[in-house]
Amino acid sequence: MDRAGTQMGDPGRDSGRNTAAALRERGIKTLFFCTAATAVIVVAFILLFLLADALPIFTLVGLPDFLLGQTWAPSAAEPLYGIFPLIVGTLLVTFGAMVFAVPLSIGTAVYIAELASPRVKSILKPAIELLAGIPSVVFGFFGLIVLTDFIRVVFDLPTGETWLAASVLLGIMALPTIISVSEDAITAIPREYREGSLAIGATRWQTISRVIVPAALSGIAAAIILGIGRAVGETMAVMMVAGNAAIIPDPIWNILSPVRTLTGTLGIEMGEVAVGSDHYSALFGVAVVLLVITLIINLSAVAILRHIHEGSSARPGRKPLLPAQLKEPVSRSLKYGLIGVVIIFLFAALPVHLAVGILLIGVAGYFGRDRISRFHIEKASFGLIIISALTVLIILVIILADIVINGLPALSWEFLTQPPTDLGRGGGIYPAIIGTLYLVAGAIAIALPLGVGAAIYLVEYTREGRITKLIRTGVDLLNGTPSIVFGLFGFAFIVIYLNVGISMLAGQVTLALMVMPTIIRTTEESLKSIPASLREGSLALGATKWQTISRVVLPPAVPGIVTGSILSIGRAAGETAPIMFTAVVFSQRFLPDSVFDPVMALPYHLFILATNVPGASASKYGTALVLLILVVGLYSAAIWVRTHFQNKIRG
Amino acid sequence: MSSDVIIATHDLNLWYNSTHALQSVSMQVKKNNVTALIGPSGCGKSTLLRCFNRLNDLIDHVRVTGEITLDSENIHRPGTDVVSLRKRVGMVFQKPNPFPKSIYENVAYGPRVHGVRDTKELDRIVEESLRHAALWDEVKDRLSDSALSLSGGQQQRLCIARTLAVGPEVILMDEPCSALDPIATAKIENLIDLLKKEYTVIIVTHNMQQAARVSDYTGFMYLGKLIECGKTSQIFEHPNEELTENYITGRFG
Known part of the structure; x- marks a missing residue:
């Protein structure tokens, strides 16, 4: 029986298809590499811009005086930093x-x-x-x-x-x-x-x-x-x-x-x-x-x-985190240090007799434990x-x-559909709701392709080596960066350096950079949870790498990726610090016309109402509740997707 | 080299990191026969099998020297298209690994990735492959059910059908029955007997009775070396090497 022939066409056409396929495979791999490299580039850019803008003060004041100076008075007649x-x-x-x-x-x-x-x-x-x-x-x-x-x-x-x-x-x-x-x-x-x-x-x-x-x-x-x-x-x-x-x-x-x-x-x-x-x-x-x-x-x-x-894979010859002879003293000093600190705090936080009482109970418990x-x-x-x-x-x-x-009492149809009046004391929060949705949608549209691409590259295309280590470190650094630093970077780079101005776009990009690590992580996790035997099964049938990824690996990984994305959306929707200097205005009657206009956003609106506008109690709580419902709703959706599809796959 | 040899290795060596897992293996596999590889755990038989479709490429820090030929062409020659090699040399794994898709989609997957789009053609290939794998009668009414709903033995036959659907010349089987019960094992063994009419089968097994039952040729491996390879009857009845005899008579392993 000559099934190979009838199914696959003649050999000549076959090899022509193969070179084209090989080219496509290489193109796809390059594309994913670029998305993965983004993380490293962004980290480099953040460091570069922060350092470049910080350099004048380091030279002006000197690093020791900057770090150890006792007074922070930047707006005094003779400013001290x-x-x-x-x-x-x-x-x-x-x-x-x-x-x-x-x-x-x-x-x-x-x-x-x-x-x-x-x-x-x-x-x-x-x-x-x-x-x-x-x-x-x-x-x-x-x-x-x-x-x-x-x-x-x-x-x-x-x-x-x-x-x-x-x-x-x-x-x-x-x-x-x-x-x-x-x-x-x-x-x-x-x-x-x-x-x-x-x-x-x-x-x-x-x-x-x-x-x-x-x-x-x-x-x-x-x-x-x-x-x-x-x-x-x-x-x-x-x-x-x-x-x-x-x-x-x-x-x-x-x-x-x-x-x-x-x-x-x-x-x-x-x-x-x-x-x-x-x-x-x-x-x-x-x-x-x-x-x-x-x-x-x-x-x-x-x-x-x-x-x-x-x-856990217990490779012999791995260096332990601490040398063995240091382990004992380190853990002992940690233990006594901790006890000392707790005692100091007891006395600082509680009235003296209460603190002494707790201390006595602790001591009695320690010595009487064998009885x-x-x-x-x-x-x-x-x-x-x-x-x-x-x-x-x-x-x-x-x-x-x-x-x-x-x-709850503050919520009404008007509150959800009207622009604010009287500095947010009256009216509604419609532009803030819409602004937050715009910001989040833009952020996810940028972060999702980059993040998923980077994760695919890291999990599917590389063997652990110097490049993956660099990329992974970049992702880790990005993940640990405080959100306010993203805000500063967005301001220095996008708003000022690229001259985009305070705009929706600047906020979207800043938020996208902030949530990218989450998307990369969760996508990586769900890709890793697909057993290697499925990949081998597909490759053994002569499927190419990309065919294997797109048809066998990605489909079951989708729920995990969706979960990660929803979590990121929730995080982006609730963040204030990254958009505070890049995208938002406090009060605006109209919706933005383009991505270059500033927007209102729920978290920032709440922040200003809570700190700068006296007597807006109802709108404050109303805004907080709307924001909470939005974010918690997204999180619940993520949790639902996760459990629902987990059960489905298992069943 | 005689014309009925389909796969041959010559002085094949393989290292995992510094572990010398295959040591100077030279063997020939005859077309339309079943060749069994036996030997104690860790002797390198699965590693050797995975050389034939270069699946070891997926593992980090593997180094291979020597020569493997498929129809007299070295499969390690630079520029070898690994994808079409794997189309010609199919593989069935130790644990059934159906994709989390429907029964139909599992079998259609291979032809689809190789460019078959015509639905009628796909239907034909799926039915024929499932018939060949002796699974058609059991699943024909529920082709759209998830493959994961099948029993272990059925899943393994589905994996065989999936391999057949690509139209390979050689089928590698890595302990295909080790996760199955005796009845399912018997079904797979019967199937292997039928398959050799059209395909060349190389099977790794740690079950000597199975090797004796299903194979025409047997290679015995020990500590990364191919100790001896020959007709199954000869290996089991008159082995040339003492090591082989000790293993077969159960004195170690």
Whole structure:
């Protein structure tokens, strides 16, 4: 039987088709390479532009005086550009946030991974994803209205805008990151460990505290570092509640002092500075410092996570993260350092007798631990774990309830379809809704092809080598860059250098750059989840690379890519910092005519209403609710797509 | 080289990183016969099989020296079109790997990527391939069902049908029955017997009875070397090498 002939045509035509096909294959590969290279080029450009604009201040003031100068007074008659108080502010706020978030997060992660029943899990996990989806400006709004007021009343202060408020708020915002990454780390511990420990007769708590958590420790460490990165890079929320006085708290543990962070400085001053002035340059200097800090933080988290990932394949001869002889002292000093810090904070935050009481209980527990039955210890520990999970849930409910209850009365047909009047106190938010939709649509139209192309190149076309390492590092750097830095870059490069002006286009491009890493990551993940046997099966049939990718690999990966895109849309819709200087105006009666016009946007509208317009309570809550519904709706859609199609593929 | 040899290797060496996985393998595979490769786990038989359609190209850090010829043409010659090589040398894997598509689409996939667009032609190829793979009667009423709804044995026969649909000359089978139960295994073995009329089959198996049942020629491999290769009856009844005899009589492996 001569089927080959009848099916494939004569050999001559066949080979002609093959050269054309080979050319096409090469073209496609080149195309994907270009999309992947974009990430690296963008990172290079960001660094280049920030440095170029920051250079004048470094030469004017000198790097040591810039970093260590005690006074930040850029608009004084004799301006001083010392960012030391800002750096200290950033570190203190972040540190406080971690003191608040780490115990809660780890407790919740342990609860979800080890204790929760499937039903509780199915409530708690989406709740945490919901928390991750709330835009930072909404957190800031909540912090400004509810949290600072609470602190003002409780501590009897003139204003609640303090380090404490900023730390608590940032801690809440870092919760979802730390919880989900820690939970992944704990879930990834092989069942054999658990069974091995339980089979010896250890209690569940002993198994968790002595086998599972230690085994997941580096993953949890990475989770905390990612949380730190999130907190350091956050702008809007922290700027709205921190009080923003550029001072170092006195004494240093005075958590009721106002502070100012690096990001807050950029957010406050960037909009009002004269382009090209010393002050302008100093702000770019601040951005460079901020970028360096976040890069170090995020790259170390990435390094740890990657180490775990590769460690699981247990290649012999791999260098451990720490040399063996250092491991013990390092972990010991970390442990005692942590205890010391917690004690200092106890005394700073609570009345003295309460702090002493807690300390005594802790000490008694430590020394009396052998006298207490291990089943009681288990009960107490599980109690604490459940309390931390409940706390997280309650925080979410309070935030949502406040915004929904106060926002619902403001919602009306007019509110959704009319332009604002009287500086946003009256009228509606129609142009802001439309503006946000335009911005997001444009951003995704730019980011989706680039991101998916880059991911396809990274997963399908390359072997791990120097180029992929470079691209991956570029993506990681981009992913860790604070959103305000994107805003600055968009302003310096697109608005000023390319002379596009403050416009929808500038905002779309800036947002696109910001969400690209998310799209690349999620696409990479879903491509990697397609088993290699399918690719081999297709290639073994004589399909070309591109045929294999487009017909076998991509179709089942589509739900994952869609999920990633929707998450990116949600993120882009809620972001304020990147569009603040590039695309938006506060009040505008009309919709933009072209991409070169500025637009209104929901997050920015909320920010201005909350901070600059007194007496707009109804519209504030209304705007916050609309933004929340929009973003949370997108996130729920993403979650639905994910679970729905997962089930479909499995079934 | 006699004209009925379709695949031959000459002094073939292969390294994974620094592991010398195939050591100076020289063998000949005769057309329209079933050749079995046997040997203990890790002896290189699957690696050798994956050389014949250059699927090892997909693995990082693999280095190959020596010569493999298909119809007297070296398949490592620069400019070899790997895609058309794989069209001529099909492969069935150890675990059934149907695409997450319908039964029909799985079989039609190969012809489609090779440019067949005519629906009638595709229908014909799909039916013929499924008949050849002895699966047609079981699936003809549900061609649009997902391939993942089939049993393991049916999935493996679907993968065979998918390979046949491209019209290969050689079919490589990498332990095609190791994930299947005895009944499904028997069906595949019968199928292999039918296939050799039109195709050349090279099968890797760790099941010596299977090699004895289905193959005309058998090669025994050990630690990356081809110890001996010859008629199956001769290998099993009068092996030349002591190693072969020890393996076949179950003294190690």
